[in-house]
Amino acid sequence: MIYILDDEAGKQALHVKGELHKYLIKVRRHKEGDEINFRSRQNIEILHRYKIETVEPRSAELSLISSDIHEVKSEKSLHIGWCTIDANSIEKVLPSLCEIGVARVSFITCQRSQKNTKLDFKRFQRIIEASMQQCGRSTYIEFDTYKNVEEFVTKFPDVNVFDFCDEVLEEYSAVKTVLIGCEGGFSLSERELLSSLKRFRLNTPMVLRSESAVVAIASKILL
Helix, strand or coil, X not given: CCCEECCCECECEEEEEHHHHHHHHHHCCCCCCCEXXXXXXXXXXXXXXXXXXXXXXXXXXXXXXXXXXXXXXXXXXXEEEEECCCHHHHHHHHHHHHHHCCCEEEEECCCCCCCCCCXXXXXXXXXXXXXXXXXXXXXXXXXXXXXXXXXXXXXXXXCXXXXXXXXXXXXXXXXXXXXXXXCCCCCHHHHHHHXXXXXXXXXXXXXXXXHHHHHHXXXXXXX
16 A cells, blocks of 8 residues: 545544554554555645554554655556446456556447446546555546547547557557447447548457457556
8 A cells, every 4th residue: 555545634633543543553554653655635646644653442643744746647648438348347447547547538338338337437436546545646547428439539539449450559659549449349330430540459369358458558558
């Protein structure tokens, strides 16, 4: 755990109890004199460092040592347009996308998307926050939705499209936005719509699941 998210972070003294006390003292085995990093959601770019002053059976008192602006984020920015798949599959890879440094994910209802898929952005944020505390990242992934592929490519005409094609993308440095289909790929009408855009594939003979492709492509571009 690189830091703890706590809305009280930034105050001169923190009174820790409940689940956080259990985690810090019993699980992480912190003791008096240890120093711990905190951030608050309101000013997440500021890293607050606290020292544990006293430890009681059910509580602990911490005092503020320093507060400094310390942003941790990817040097590059990647926006993924992701045709919607099963929400459980999305949730499994969100921590990886957070660690890799993806800046934004737009979920698109394409013709082969599973119907009636409900995206719980509040749950997504909780998953991302848990990952951020583990990897140290200090910026959230932005989430939004588009009703179809046409709406997305109209808004982002310079998008690179991941698809079944001959061209392997060798140079990733200029890629800022990428479109990835759902299971089964794009429909014929969607491919026709995308035919004028730059398309690419990864250098593998295997067919990737949508969530595998998202992680692989993000890693190629950002890492």
